[in-house]
Amino acid sequence: MGVTTIAGVHHDGSGRSTVFLPKVRGTMAAMRLVLALAVTVAAALIAARTATRAGAHVAPAVDGNNRYLKLTPLGDRVRLAYTVFYGEVPGAGMRKTIDTDHDGTIDDAESQAFGTALAAEIAAALEVTVDGARQPVAWTQVVVGMGTPQVAAGTFSVDLVASLCLAAPRGTHKVLLHDRFRIAHPGETEVKVEDSPGVTIDHARMGADDDLGYDYKIIGPGGPLEDDGLDVQFTAGDKSVVAADAVCRGAAPRGALSPGVIAGTSAVTAFVLAGIVTLVIRRRRRS
Numbered sequence: 001m002g003v004t005t006i007a008g009v010h011h012d013g014s015g016r017s018t019v020f021l022p023k024v025r026g027t028m029a030a031m032r033l034v035l036a037l038a039v040t041v042a043a044a045l046i047a048a049r050t051a052t053r054a055g056a057h058v059a060p061a062v063d064g065n066n067r068y069l070k071l072t073p074l075g076d077r078v079r080l081a082y083t084v085f086y087g088e089v090p091g092a093g094m095r096k097t098i099d100t101d102h103d104g105t106i107d108d109a110e111s112q113a114f115g116t117a118l119a120a121e122i123a124a125a126l127e128v129t130v131d132g133a134r135q136p137v138a139w140t141q142v143v144v145g146m147g148t149p150q151v152a153a154g155t156f157s158v159d160l161v162a163s164l165c166l167a168a169p170r171g172t173h174k175v176l177l178h179d180r181f182r183i184a185h186p187g188e189t190e191v192k193v194e195d196s197p198g199v200t201i202d203h204a205r206m207g208a209d210d211d212l213g214y215d216y217k218i219i220g221p222g223g224p225l226e227d228d229g230l231d232v233q234f235t236a237g238d239k240s241v242v243a244a245d246a247v248c249r250g251a252a253p254r255g256a257l258s259p260g261v262i263a264g265t266s267a268v269t270a271f272v273l274a275g276i277v278t279l280v281i282r283r284r285r286r287s
Contacts, residue, residue: 060091061088061187061188062087063187064090064187065086065090066085066187067083067084067189067190068081068083068192069081069083069179070193071191071194072193073173073234074240074242075198075241076165076236076241076243076248077243078166080128082160084183085157086157087154087155089154091154091155092153095152095153099151104151106150112142115144115158116142122137122181123136123139125180126178126179126180129175130166130173130174131174135164141161142159142160143159170236170242172236174232176229176231177225178225182221186221188218189218190217190218192214192216195234198237198239199240200235200237201214201234202235203232204230216230
């Protein structure tokens with residue numbers, strides 16, 4: 001049996017930015033300059049925050065295979081991103097099995113076939129309940145990043161994305177996720193819960209770890225993600241994001257119009273506009 005340890009990681013940082021504004025004549029010119037500088041500073045802060053988070057993520061190793069899971073609650077779903085990083089040594093051996101025609105290169109069909117098979121295996125090993133109801137995982141994206149198509153290479157990754165749909169949009173919800181996928185040569189597994197606009201993370205726990213940063217790392221096989229699972233509770237407010245797609249077809253959020261009403265309104269509007277145009281054309285001809 002492997003040794004499993006877990007540690008909480010809390011990302012925190014502080015910085016100070018000073019902006020010097022040159023003297024500008026005219027109120028409008030000054031306002032435009034301030035707005036431009038504000039946008040620039042905001043973009044720089046976001047880029048710095050993103051770089052800090054990305055630097056802390058699990059990355060490809062030499063001898064082991066690592067995983068990275070991220071749950072992002074939205075207004076009508078929880079976005080699940082699941083990445084497998086094959087290390088330098090195990091990745092080199094895996095590439096030989098992916099190259100099914102043994103021509104020394106891995107084409108798109110070969111890499112996609114491997115990604116699809118892996119995605120099915122991981123989906124079967126995930127046990128997810130949303131508000132107490134069991135929900136199967138259906139990947140909407142399967143992306144294999146080989147880096148180079150050459151078989152004589154090493155590390156590569158497989159990125160998977162799924163939507164865990166809520167029974168009704170917005171409000172308070174609970175998600176429990178167990179991951180029983182056993183990867184060969186297990187290295188590190190990072191699990192992160194990330195909020196989104198209009199969503200508040202009320203509670204997140206994996207095993208005995210109740211990290212305020214909602215960022216967990218496991219070393220070795222199995223562990224609390226398999227045994228106890230990741231327990232997440234959140235509240236999606238009125239401003240939370242509800243995607244306009246057909247992936248999650250739950251009840252329409254309060255105050256929103258259904259597709260049928262929107263289509264009917266559009267048809268009536270088009271009919272009225274066509275009538276107005278016809279009347280205008282007739283009057284012009286008479287005059």
